[in-house]
Amino acid sequence: MNKPIWTRPFIMTVINNFFMFLVFYSLLTILPVYVLDDLNGNEGQAGLVTTIFLIAAIIVRLFAGKILEVFGKRKVLLAGIFLFCIFTFVYPFVNSFFLLMVLRFVHGIFFALCSTVLMTLAADMVPAERKGEGLGYFAMSMNLAVVVGPFLSLALLQILPFKMIFLGLAVVLLIGFACSFGIEVVEEEKTKVSPKGRMTLEDIFEFKALPIAFVGFLTSLAYSGIMSFISVYAKSLGLFESVSLFFVVFAAIMLLSRPFTGRLFDRSGPSAVIYPSLVIFAIGLFMLSVTHTTGLLLVSAGLIGLGYGALLPSYQTMAIQKAPKERTGHATSTFFIMYDLGIAIGSFALGIVSSHLGYSSLYVVCGSIIIITIAAYAWVSKKRRGRQLETSEA
Known part of the structure; x- marks a missing residue:
């Protein structure tokens, strides 16, 4: 008999992933408009808010595996989601393009950590013989966010100011952070440490x-x-x-x-x-x-x-x-x-x-x-x- 995929920890992991990507795609959609309309930026600057985010994410992913190994998945999960949420609350208070770029870079750091640890946890939870099916379901949370995030943020933009939408997205992440306490994490034994504490490839x-x-x-x-x-x-x-x-x-x-x-x-x-x-x-x-x-x-x-x-x-x-x-x-x-x-x-x-x-x-x-x-x-x-x-x- 096949082991179940939809356990409570897996469901909580999927919900967390959905909320995180919903915020990611919502910001991806409305921030260029925010730069042009509220910060009086140009098209080039509007594109940079995504580029700087991805640069930060790529840099952090270089060390994400080691970070999980050293600090443990649970600590990275809770700290990553909490800080990703906290920095989302900062968006309403940003009033210059330079500060927005700094915030996007920092936000990209915690996005990379959160997405890596959630994917890792989902892979740990899914039975080996149902990996393709289970991770496929997990990926559905990202696919759903691709539609819901932009659709919801653009619809709200017709009736609410940017700052209210930013606060709403932060509250969504706060709910996700609460759900993260329902995720059971099994830590693996630490692998051997590099000699003299040096990082290797x-x-x-x-x-x-x-x-x-x-x-x-x-x-x-x-x-x-x-x-x-x-x-x-x-x-x-x-x-x-x-x-x-x-x-x-x-x-x-x-x-x-x-x-x-x-x-x-x-x-x-x-x-x-x-x-x-x-x-x-x-x-x-x-x-x-x-x-x-x-x-x-x-x-x-x-x-x-x-x-x-x-x-x-x-x-x-x-x-x-x-x-x-x-x-x-x-x-x-x-x-x-x-x-x-x-x-x-x-x-x-x-x-x-x-x-x-x-x-x-x-x-x-x-x-x-x-x-x-x-x-x-x-x-x-x-x-x-x-x-x-x-x-x-x-």
């Missing part, structure tokens, strides 16, 4: 997770084209009013397909999910490049949601499965370092592509990146099968 990376993390990097590189440019692309086509529907369809397809793809991962292995998902994702991106009607835009959204939605939890599961149990935190941080790096580099590099070739060509480039990703995953999968064969013969 093993303290930063889980090398066994790097190959699939690189595949995740390529995937997020292509996905950054959706995150950063879909709104302006739709506006250039005269379809700006359909952008909200794009994200609704995108998220709905992800949520509906997640239980099926998670079970398929556990039953038939990662390749049964990843190959079809990459192909569907590429088709969606190529279709997006020739979109000129709302119908085509929404079909593209469905294909991209179906393809991309199964990839992130599949990669995460593979990264965690490759690492020893006591190195789950390192594997998680390694994966997120590469994933965040793909988003950060993609947002910048694809912006240059769009300025020279246009948005339609941008999505051809994104689709081509996914074709390269298929080849990269085939190499990783071949190496994985080779190691499994060596193990079975030994």
Whole structure:
């Protein structure tokens, strides 16, 4: 009989993750408007509020695995969520762009710690034989936040000032912090400490997770084209009013397909999910490049949601499965370092592509990146099968 996934600690972990990403995506949506309207900034400054956040997150993820190992998951969980909440309360009192940048950098630090520890805890709680399904459900909390966060924050912006929305988001995190006390944490035995207390590359990376993390990097590189440019692309086509529907369809397809793809991962292995998902994702991106009607835009959204939605939890599961149990935190941080790096580099590099070739060509480039990703995953999968064969013969 299969062990249950939906235990009380797992549910509390999912709720916490949802609240954290709801705040993340809400701020991602309204802060550029806040910079332009209330702080009298320009478009470049509006983009920097996201860039500086991601830079902080990437830097901290380099050490997140070691931090979890040294301080323990429970302490990092409680301190991380509490401080992420406290600094959200600071937003209403920021009255200059410089102070906002400082706050975003600090906020990015605690976001990186919270997201790493929550993912690590979820991986610890899910039974080994149901890892794909369980982590797929966990990832649904992020998918739901992608829609609820921007939709809710933009709707509230029509009736409330920015400062009230910031306070409301902080209260949401306060509820999440209360829920975090219901998460039972099992600490692993500490691994050997580096000689003379020096940091080594093993303290930063889980090398066994790097190959699939690189595949995740390529995937997020292509996905950054959706995150950063879909709104302006739709506006250039005269379809700006359909952008909200794009994200609704995108998220709905992800949520509906997640239980099926998670079970398929556990039953038939990662390749049964990843190959079809990459192909569907590429088709969606190529279709997006020739979109000129709302119908085509929404079909593209469905294909991209179906393809991309199964990839992130599949990669995460593979990264965690490759690492020893006591190195789950390192594997998680390694994966997120590469994933965040793909988003950060993609947002910048694809912006240059769009300025020279246009948005339609941008999505051809994104689709081509996914074709390269298929080849990269085939190499990783071949190496994985080779190691499994060596193990079975030994």
